[in-house]
Amino acid sequence: MYALVDAGDYQKVxxxxxxxxxxxxxxxxxxxxxxxxxxxxxxxxxxxAKITDIQNLVLEGNTYYDILLEGQEDVD
Known part of the structure; x- marks a missing residue:
C-alpha cells in the first residue's frame, strides 16, 4: 500500500x-x-439556543466540534 500527503494541506491523504x-x-x-x-x-x-462555548478536536485528520448550549453543564 502507498500513500501521498498533500504538502499544502497535510490532512489530505x-x-x-x-x-x-x-x-x-x-x-x-x-x-x-x-x-x-x-x-x-x-x-x-x-x-x-445560545451557544456558550465551542471547542474543536482533530483526530486522524478529521475535525470535530463540541458545541455547548446555554443551560447545559457539559457536552453530551
Missing part, C-alpha cells in the same frame, strides 16, 4: 495499492474518486 493508482487518485486523473456517497439525514429538527 490519498492511498492506493500501487504507485500508479495512488498518483492517479491524488491528481484526479484516474476514474477513482475520494468523495463519499451522500447520505440522507436520519433526523431533522429545529433548535434555537
Amino acid at each position: 490519498t492511498t492506493g495499492i500501487t504507485i500508479e493508482e495512488t498518483v492517479e487518485k491524488f491528481t484526479n486523473r484516474g476514474t477513482a474518486t475520494t468523495e463519499k456517497e451522500t447520505q440522507e439525514p436520519r433526523e431533522e429538527f429545529e433548535l434555537t
Whole structure:
C-alpha cells in the first residue's frame, strides 16, 4: 500500500495499492474518486439556543466540534 500527503494541506491523504493508482487518485486523473456517497439525514429538527462555548478536536485528520448550549453543564 502507498500513500501521498498533500504538502499544502497535510490532512489530505490519498492511498492506493500501487504507485500508479495512488498518483492517479491524488491528481484526479484516474476514474477513482475520494468523495463519499451522500447520505440522507436520519433526523431533522429545529433548535434555537445560545451557544456558550465551542471547542474543536482533530483526530486522524478529521475535525470535530463540541458545541455547548446555554443551560447545559457539559457536552453530551
